Amino acid sequence: MSWSRPIALKLAASTAALVAGLAASLVTDTPALAKTAPKPVLDASAVAVPDQYSAETAQQIFKEGGNAVDAAVAIAFTLAVTYPDAGNLGGGGFMTVFMDGKPYFLDYLGTAPQQATREMYLDDKGKVMGSMSTVGSRAAAVPGTVEGMWEAQQRFGKLKWKQVLAPAIHYATDGFKVDSRLQQVRDDSARNFTGKTNFDAYFSSLKAGTVFRQPELAQTLERIASDGGREFYEGHTAELIGTQMFGHGLITKQDLQQYKAVWRQPLMADWHGYQVVTAPPPSSGGVGLIQMLKMKADLKPAFDGVELNSAPYIHLIAQIEDRVFADRQQYVDDPDVKPVPVDKLTDDSYLSQRAAEVKADEVPGAQPVKPGLDVAQAEKPETTHFSVVDKWGNAVSNTYSLNGSFGSGVVVDGAGFLLNDEMDDFVTQPGTASVPGAAANDLNTIAAGRRPVSSMTPTILLKDGKVSTVIGTPGGSRIFTTIFQVMTDMVDFGMSPANAVDAMRFHHQLLPQKTIYFEPYHPITGDLADQLKAKGYSVEGQSFNGDVQLIRVDGTTPQAAADPRGVGVGAVFQ
CATH class of the missing domain: 3.60.20.40 (Gamma-glutamyltranspeptidase, small (S) subunit)
Structure with missing residues (x-):
């Protein structure tokens, strides 16, 4: 194993213990798609990821025999814990996959809630009302990340679903050491959220050098690990999101139940x-x-x-x-x-x-x-990306986002994760300009169920x-x-x-x-x-x-x- 910059070469002892402890409990959990692994065609597997914790997660997954999709899903869930300004459960994104010699593309971008309207952020004079599309509950689109990870892993993964979530549960339960980058982003973002959201109640203790634990997020991840990805959209987590939104935001339990990731033909x-092999629309x-x-x-x-x-x-x-x-x-x-x-x-x-x-x-x-x-x-630039190649020649290129740093600043009480502000990716003030030869006033405007251009x-x-x-x-x-x-x-x-x-x-x-x-x-x-x-x-x-x-x-x-x-x-x- 080699790293592009010096970091610890071993998994934390607690992570190793967690893996050992889970081994016996996982043997009866049958993966949705069992495959015999082909002969390796590369000398090694590799990742390029935003932080050291997700690299350690990938190492663990590959040691257990996972493929590129298993590693990608595990990385995504880990970043939701250790890179909370952009890694997420409450956002959405795109995944380009090359598996067994064929390309695929998964669109799990967030969608506008059913109650969303074209001019929902405008006052009676047609002007945008403050920061409503970027801060607070009304800024949130229906999240797609969990559904996207579930779809990808069930279709292509080799490991059991619980295995790919185990590292993220460890980091949420036992904590991770905060670096100066994360504290700086938190400090900068808090200026927008303080007094407007519950952000400080969950993230005020993000201080460089300290160990940050997220017990509510750990419980959410454990539910998803136990009950599958749809728990987020139909189970107790969905109930918590609905409660958080009631009277404040637009996302309903029905929105969550109806959300689906979409397999699209990749652009080639x-x-x-x-x-x-790259992203088709709604990616530009x-x-x-x-x-x-x-x-x-x-x-x-x-x-x-x-x-x-x-x-x-x-x-x-x-x-x-x-x-x-x-x-x-x-x-x-x-x-x-x-x-x-x-x-x-x-x-x-x-x-x-x-x-x-x-x-x-x-x-x-x-x-x-x-x-x-x-x-x-x-x-906004505050997204995150990771790249994965396994020794069988499969690959994943994944970009996902909360949109702005820490998204809307709203944490789902009792669930411990942030909601996005992806609604701001729509044109929030339509009709302010025109494009010759095109119906520009309708491009990327807000409508129920619509995905924003990304x-x-x-x-x-x-x-x-x-x-x-x-x-x-x-x-x-x-x-x-x-x-x-x-x-x-x-x-x-x-x-x-x-x-x-x-x-x-x-x-x-x-x-x-x-x-x-x-x-x-x-x-x-x-x-x-x-x-x-x-x-x-x-x-x-x-x-x-x-x-x-x-x-x-x-x-x-x-x-x-x-x-x-x-x-x-x-x-x-x-």
Whole structure:
């Protein structure tokens, strides 16, 4: 076993004891899908995850014979305990899976409650009312995470359901040591929640260096482990959510009972000899990623001799991003509500036409690209991602979220978990702008049962039908521009996984026009900033530009890289 950064190589003694204690009780619990494991095709299994506790969880699951989906589900539940600002039971997300040689995609995004309405956050003058869509019970969409994990594990998992929840139950019961990152995020978030939610009652003791225990969350996890994933939607946990919402929020027991995760056809495209497997709508990220990759490939002559991350390079990428974000804001919606022209948006001839509009000497903003609603700016970066590859060549790329840090700030009393503020991912003030040629006033607006448009882009690259790369990141509208940069740094510029994840990243989107955002990790300063300004751009800092978790398979050897911007861990398990 190897780690990409120093952490303890052993599971905590209490975790090991827990595993031993559970062994006898689990032997009679028959998994929903029993399979004979094929012969390993890789030298090892690997994960790239946001914290050390989820890495230890993966180690435990692989030792017990679990596959990539078992490990992914166990990681997701562990992060709900140890990474509570983004890991969750009360949120939702996307999972891209490659299992037994076939790709799959699971949409377990949250949905608008049945009582939700298009203008629910507006006053009688049509103005948004304070922070109602981001803080408090009315900000919460119907959570999808537990249903998504249950669906994935029942379909593809090898282990017993109780086994994959055991690590999370341990960390909730016995606690975990809080690091300085988590305390800082808690302190920053508490300013929004204090006096408005019950956040402080549950998380005021999150202090760096202390052991944080969550007994109510442990009980919730034990119920789910014992009764299955639907307990969250139909059992005692559902009763607790209904009680929490009564008189405050919109989610009802009926909403929970009706919630279902959706298996969708993954979005796939050929690129530089690879097959890209990524997120379809309601993700805008998969479409955007494929558009960027193909347009850059079409523009190879324009990029020849252009230095990576130089002013000319950034200028060309910014023009590509203008067109991608224009399409995103004009066409992408919940596919169950409005058909999305994915085939056209990713068609080679269409993208060649769009690429031909990109000019090295173009003045930024001189020829406006079809403008749209500036909805991407509202997306929050506080999501989390993890990547998994097992020794049988299966893989999971999973991105899930509470939306903002600690979601809505509302903890379900008696259940110990946070609810999301995913309702803010909808257009909360519809009709404030229009898009030529499209019914923009209906795009991503609130309606009962609807899923909001998301930028989450869990992605897997295949080479000759086998897993080559597993990648994803948090970052709101910066997600797919970040993934694009890391992928092209590796493929076009020959960088190692670690160097590609470490390299400078920048971001541009249609609105605000002519703006290049840089990150504190690799700031754009000096001559580079001056050159961009001379081209007509403004150069602005941003506090966050991703937390990429990447695994690349080199022959039969997986290489894991966790973003140095975060506290994640890349681990390889022999």
